[in-house]
Amino acid sequence: MKRLEGGIQPYRASPRLLCTASQQKKDETDKPEQSAAETLLAEEKAQLEEQVKDMTEKYKRALADTENLRTRSQKMIEDAKLYGIQGLCKDLLDVADILEKATESVPKEEVTSQNPHLKNLYDGLMMTEIQIQKVFTKHGLAKLNPDGQKFDPYEHEALFHAPVEGKEPGTVAVVTKVGYKLHGRTLRPALVGVAKAP
Structure with a gap:
């Protein structure tokens, strides 16, 4: 370079x-x-x-x-x-109603030892009614007899309203058919007459 x-x-x-x-x-x-x-x-x-x-x-x-x-x-x-027995219970309620009507229809003065056949029949009906109520209680079915209670549309069915002496308006004056509850749920409402103001 x-x-x-x-x-x-x-x-x-x-x-x-x-x-x-x-x-x-x-x-x-x-x-x-x-x-x-x-x-x-x-x-x-x-x-x-x-x-x-x-x-x-x-x-x-x-x-x-x-x-x-x-x-x-x-x-x-x-x-x-809980509620699977609901249908059976409804059917048994009719049987319980018939038993109750049968025992109520017997005149108490006729149920004596002088009339042993009627006394035995009446005692048998009473024992059956008591037993069916025990079975109902065992399975959570409770009777509703709301006589004198405040009317509750969830538990009672009003058939009529009428002024009733000595009853507060809005309370149950007459129970024509008792109701039932299954584990706290209304199975059949009680058929009632409700007092109203005169």
């Missing part, structure tokens, strides 16, 4: 510098591509996070729905156990 005047040699790039310069140029041209790839990945990440969030919400809702269904099913099973 020739020396220039003044003893200065021309600048000659070393191979290492050339590699570094070309790498910088290459990096500058690749940078926008990396940025586009990063943007694409960030968008994909956001979509996936949104999907995870959505799936988590659906999962939580499904869990809550399942729990509600389980609770409702449990309640239905318990109600079925």
Whole structure:
């Protein structure tokens, strides 16, 4: 290589510098591509996070729905156990009513030891009536005889309203047929006459 005047040699790039310069140029041209790839990945990440969030919400809702269904099913099973005998009880109420009417219709003065057949029949009816009431109580069936109580439309069925001496208006004056409740739920309302103001 020739020396220039003044003893200065021309600048000659070393191979290492050339590699570094070309790498910088290459990096500058690749940078926008990396940025586009990063943007694409960030968008994909956001979509996936949104999907995870959505799936988590659906999962939580499904869990809550399942729990509600389980609770409702449990309640239905318990109600079925308690009130499953409702139909049978309604049918037996007619039998209890007939027994009660039979015992009420017998004149008490006729039930004596002079009339042993009638006394035995009456005693048998009374024992049967007592036993059926015990069975009712054992299975949660309670008698409603609301004589003198305040009229309650959930437990009583008013057949008539009439002024009754000595009874406060709005109270039950006459019970024509007793009612029954099964585990606190009215099975048959009592048929009543309600006192009204004169």
